[in-house]
Amino acid sequence: MWTKKAVLMISLGVVCLLLGLIFRNILLMALSISIFVYTVVGLFSSKVKNIRPERQLSHEKIFEDGVVKVELRLLNEGGRTGFLEVRDSLPTQLQLKSGSNYTYLNLNPKGVTKLRYSVKAPIKGVFHMGPVTLRSHDTFNLYFSELKMKYESLLTVFPQTRDVKELYIRSKQPKMYPGEMRVKMPGPGAEFFSIRDYMPGDPFKDINWKAYASTGKLLVNEHERESVSDVTIVFDSRATSNYGMDSDNPNLYGARAAATLANFFLKRRDSVQLVIYSDKVTTVKKGSGQKQLYELLTGLAGTDPKGDIPLSGIVDVALPYMPRRSPIVVISSLDEDESLRKAVSTMMVLEFDVTVLSPNSVDFEIMARKKQKKKKDAMVDPIAFEVLRLEREILLQELRSYGVRIIDWKPETPLTAILLEARNT
Amino acid sequence: MVDEIEDNEEEQTAPRRVSIGGDVILIRIIALVYGMLAFISFLVLIVDLGNIGFEIVQLIGIGVLFTGVCVGIISVWFTTVDFENEKLPSPSSIMIMISVALSTAGIIMGMWGDGRFMDTGEMNWLRLIFVGIVGIFFLAFIEVSHSSKHFTSIAKYAAEHSLAEFSVRPVITNYLMMSSLKFLLITLISVAVLLSDRLLKYIVGIINPQFAESIMLNSVYSLAIMIWIFAYPLVVILLLLSGRAKAREVEVMAAEHEGEFAEMST
Incomplete structure (x- = not known):
């Protein structure tokens, strides 16, 4: 790909060529020849080097508004990289909180560098972090070649949960296992439900002695059944x-x-x-x-x-x-x-x-x-x-x-x- | 893994040091040298070819060119940006453009109306080479001036955002080495293109002697023909080669890393 500088230089070359022809000026013609040769020579050596990325996330699953620290390790497996730009692509839904997902590099053979940044995830979703894009320029910064390495990490952002004390959503059909959901029927539980006549076999602890004192009948307290659903x-x-x-x-x-x-x-x-x-x-x-x-x-x-x-x-x-x-x-x-x-x-x-x-x-x-x-x-x-x-x-x-x-x-x-x-x- | 990242918290927030003044100063000096060489060689050229008998327009042209070079010098040497208590050289793009525009205007006016600057037939091959070298000096001046700005922006960005240690010095050293080699190559090719004008004239002279003596082949138009003959196929071939090389590289990288990525993800 051409950079802005290449476009400007080629434009300058064309301008010099036209002015040279209009004014019949040899020096301008020579300048335009130099500029064209310069842009053509620049095409050599814009080569992306052999870099291996490894990305580590502090958490792979977080809740909304959570922050993840990312460490992108870049290992140079080839010769000296020369001037290299690195960008770790992020989904637009993630917000960069600190550090940068973009850097310049100049690594020695077998050299390692780490790119650290943190992102905030304001909304739920499953996000793909990556690919890692490497961009190298030619000596004169006229062209660049880009390499996208399909190295992605998944970040799962769960929807936020709030603390709720109680809900009036309950089953009409309790199950046999005791739980915390109160069902509108008598059974094992902690909350008072009703009073009924004493039946043989009822535990003594359930007898309502106050009611007995006032009515002279043995009455027992019933509790609201607590069950799972x-x-x-x-x-x-x-x-x-x-x-x-x-x-x-x-x-x-x-x-x-x-x-x-x-x-x-x-x-x-x-x-x-x-x-x-x-x-x-x-x-x-x-x-x-x-x-x-x-x-x-x-x-x-x-x-x-x-x-x-x-x-x-x-x-x-x-x-x-x-x-x-x-x-x-x-x-x-x-x-x-x-x-x-x-x-x-x-x-x-x-x-x-x-x-x-x-x-x-x-x-x-x-x-x-x-x-x-x-x-x-x-x-x-x-x-x-x-x-x-x-x-x-x-x-x-x-x-x-x-x-x-x-x-x-x-x-x-x-x-x-x-x-x-x-x-x- | 989390602890490992957190342990490096201090490293992440540590202030960065720029200190690129010493590295970029060399670039600035080289830019100034190229600028001055371009100006002096231009003077030599018109004095040599013009035989001192200048007209007023040409004198104004020399003045305009001198102003253009001065603007370039000011742009390269004196315009700086403040960054973390340090003054970094950062030539103004507008000033560089003004410098280029003034220099071009100066060249046009300095050679105004003189037939010896219009017709290649009037020049011997040595002078033609010299014209090419003047062009190269101008080009080198523009290139190196721009590079000092480019390296400043790299160092600034690296200091602000890059957490990895980044030194701009090896980049500049590499730039100086490679650019010197490439400018040598550019000079050789440019001079070859200029001189091939003579070859064209010789070949055409064999085929049609009358056409070889025409204005078309004895003026700047012959250079335009040479640009067309050399540049067009060269650019097409290089673009094709560049495109193929790039495509192959991506495939190789993808194949090399596929296995490793799969391992890491598991």
Whole structure:
């Protein structure tokens, strides 16, 4: 490739040639000959040397807003490199925090150098760091040759999780193992549920002596049953979940909500399964514990907003694998899906406890337009957005009429606050 | 691995030292020498060919050329940038361009209207070689002036961003060695092109003596023909060779590293 200097020099050569011809000036002609020869001779020796890169990351998996330290070791396996530029390519979503991913080199044979920098990952995703690009120039800096070495490292950025104290999402169908989720029925647990008549075999510690004193009958306290449950999180990662900006959109917010919910349920010893639908359906089978959390987060990190599979398709495919009467949390902006009503009614008929957490895509789009407006002169048409808002409100009301718990999530509301709303709904 | 990286934290934040003044000063001196040589050889040329009988335009031309060289000297020698308590030489691009423009104008005016500078037929081969050498000096002046700026920017960037030890001295040494060799090559090829004008005239003289005596073959136009004859096929061949070499190199590198990368990733 030619550098700016080469272009300038060739231009100068052409100018000298033309002026030489116009003014019939031998010296200018001689100068133009020298410049042309100079540019041609410069073509030699622009050769990329034999460098071997090795990249080390301080962490290969981090949460959003996390920082990774990168060390790129460059080993010269050939002769002296001469002047060499090195660039470690980074995805645009990663922000360079300190150091530089670009440097100049002049290595001796077998010489080693290390390029150190740190990057911040503000949004979730699976990012490819690399390739490493080497660029060497000729002596006069007229040309450069570039070599891209396909040496990539993967950096997985998990969506952020928030600490949630309690959620009112529970199963109607408890499982036999004790857990932390309270089920509205008597059984083993810590919380008071009701009082009933004493039956032979009831433990003495459960007798309510105060009630006995006032009524003269032996009554026992019953506790609310605490059990584990199977929870299904259905995450919408269709192309429509990408409304708004790269840093604020329903897909990112939804992934954070899914991660937070998964973390909460798993801490409660529930089994969690995740269904992601975009251009294909990805399922993380139900499981519990830290390993399951890791798998769920990896699944969420790898989702890109694309495709347009309808929710009813997921319901038809995944329902047989969902435990009956268990909670299902659907995280979706509910845009451009004609099958929503059918899907929701099917789930309700089968007595699932359905909660829809819906990031408000209209508000995300308005927020993006407002931010753009600060930069450019982009207009926000209030009537158009008002119509969209109304349409969305009608849809939400319609879904509520099926008995579904709907949480309308506006971008300015923090996740923890919106999950508290779920408790109060 | 994390600890290993963290241990080097101090090394990363350590202030960098530039100290390239001593290395670049040599480049600056060479640039000035080339500039002065270009000016003096130009004077020698017009005095030799013009037989001192200058016209006023030519005298102005010499003055303009002198001004151009002076601007170049000021640009190379006196314009600096402050960087980490050090003054680094950094010729201004605008000043270099002004210097080149003034020098070109000076050359045009200095040789204005004199037939002996227009017709190659008027020059013997020794003078033609000398014309070529004057051109090379001008070119070397432009090249080396620009290089002092280039090396300053490299050293600055390396000091600001590069965490690896980087010394600009070997780069400059390599540049001086290679550029000297290449300028020798450029001089030889340029002079060969200029002299091949004579060869062209000789060959044409055998075929058509009348055409050999025409203005076309006895003026700067014959040099334009020589540029066309030499440069065009040379550039095409070199571009083709360069493209092939590059493609082959990428393939080799990819094949060499494929196995290693696969091992590392596992």
